[in-house]
Amino acid sequence: MSEAATQALLASALQGDRSSLARLLSHIERDPSAETEIRATLAGTETESVVIGVTGPPGAGKSSLISALLTHTTKSFDRTAVLAVDPSSPFSGGALLGDRVRMQHHGLGDRVLIRSMASKGESGGLARAASTAIQLLEACGWPLILVETLGIGQVELDVMNLATVVAVVLNPGWGDTFQANKAGLTEAGDVFVINKADKDGVQQTRADLQDSLSLLQSPVPIQIFDTVAVNQDGVAELWQGIQTYLADAKAAGLLEQKLLTRRRRLLMRILQRGFETRIDAYCCSDHGSAQVQKALAGELPIEALEEDLFANIPQLG
Amino acid sequence: MAKTGLDGHWRGPTIVARALRDAGFEVIMIGMANTDDIVTSAVDEDVDLVGLNIGGHIDVAIRAIESVQSARPKLPIFAGGTITPRAAKQLEALGVEVYPPGSQLTDIVDAAERLTGIK
Numbered sequence: 001m002s003e004a005a006t007q008a009l010l011a012s013a014l015q016g017d018r019s020s021l022a023r024l025l026s027h028i029e030r031d032p033s034a035e036t037e038i039r040a041t042l043a044g045t046e047t048e049s050v051v052i053g054v055t056g057p058p059g060a061g062k063s064s065l066i067s068a069l070l071t072h073t074t075k076s077f078d079r080t081a082v083l084a085v086d087p088s089s090p091f092s093g094g095a096l097l098g099d100r101v102r103m104q105h106h107g108l109g110d111r112v113l114i115r116s117m118a119s120k121g122e123s124g125g126l127a128r129a130a131s132t133a134i135q136l137l138e139a140c141g142w143p144l145i146l147v148e149t150l151g152i153g154q155v156e157l158d159v160m161n162l163a164t165v166v167a168v169v170l171n172p173g174w175g176d177t178f179q180a181n182k183a184g185l186t187e188a189g190d191v192f193v194i195n196k197a198d199k200d201g202v203q204q205t206r207a208d209l210q211d212s213l214s215l216l217q218s219p220v221p222i223q224i225f226d227t228v229a230v231n232q233d234g235v236a237e238l239w240q241g242i243q244t245y246l247a248d249a250k251a252a253g254l255l256e257q258k259l260l261t262r263r264r265r266l267l268m269r270i271l272q273r274g275f276e277t278r279i280d281a282y283c284c285s286d287h288g289s290a291q292v293q294k295a296l297a298g299e300l301p302i303e304a305l306e307e308d309l310f311a312n313i314p315q316l317g
Numbered sequence: 318m319a320k321t322g323l324d325g326h327w328r329g330p331t332i333v334a335r336a337l338r339d340a341g342f343e344v345i346m347i348g349m350a351n352t353d354d355i356v357t358s359a360v361d362e363d364v365d366l367v368g369l370n371i372g373g374h375i376d377v378a379i380r381a382i383e384s385v386q387s388a389r390p391k392l393p394i395f396a397g398g399t400i401t402p403r404a405a406k407q408l409e410a411l412g413v414e415v416y417p418p419g420s421q422l423t424d425i426v427d428a429a430e431r432l433t434g435i436k
Contacts, residue, residue, distance in 0.1 A: 018360060018361065019360050019363070019389075022360055022361050022362065022363035023363050025363065026363040088343070089338065089339075091339075092338065092339050092340065092341045093341045094337065094338035094339060094340060094341045094342050094343060094344070095338060095342075095343045095344065096334055096335070096338045096344050096346060097343060097344065097345045097346065098346045100345060100346065100347045100348070100358065101346050101347060101348035104347060104348075104350065104354050104357070104358070105354075113361055114358075114361060115361055115362065116345045116362055118343045
């Protein structure tokens, strides 16, 4: 797609055309340089959409919970966008994106936009294009964006750098007190949800979580909610809890801090990506590939290769 | 990948989605879906191909196909499921490729690659 075509699409998306927005989202997924271009155009039009991250292990009920939340979110916000990430295969590159199966019977028409995204090899629980996609959705007038990560383990926590509030979804019988005190997941949540709470073990899971969370230094109280998403049980309370968190976090100055972290993180990612592109270009160049071959053969120490890389790093563009 | 109609035979679309996934496609499953769901998904997900699993009344599927074609005129559509020869003719008249029971997965994957212009 030419630069002019991208700009035309962007202009039309900003005026509210959904199919242009959809095409732009595909474009940034496929082409990293389009991301840079769109970011540059949108720079300075920072809006303040609320971004709610929903994360947790596979099968915890993240999609069902988002589906259940839509009824409530659209009472507080005019419109809600959902960005749902599922994993790409490390073998075929293909993906089966199934979050929509749980989500689309909301009956809210155009007030809800759901977009699936494959992770394409990203290891942080999201997709490379997720942050730009959020920025684009914000600019196109979506005041609330729910971001669902793929099913995560313990440390794929990129979402905490993008979201205003992170909801961690677990199930009864999840781990024990040691699991709850491990680093990663239980440190990253602002709100915790024990979904499928009609199953045995809710009290124990809640106690283990509470025990772990009580030792965190959070300026805002972290609450735990029990839900059965498919029946709407506890979902209204969860939505109330998220709103309370947002209000408390704002009063404590935490939201401002998060916004700064988010911008910084984005900036670092762009710099890193630019750098990776240059390293790739070096390795593909005649000189660079010869140096890499030497290092592989043990004729050149890695430190010398690194030095040569810095000395010969190609200019971008 | 969507199912039209109310029957609960998941095996077909699941196997086809899996074969496409293994061929490197990103397959968005939307499950049992009405016309609006299918059109909204086709637009919002900016898909390159629609796969319909047709069970039950062919009229329901035809309505969905016509709506998709009106929202995204050039978007290719292919279909599988329990489709009678007569219904298959109706679908083909709308430009939909039909893969009835007994079709080979490799043929379906080839069709997806051809229809999306990958090959």
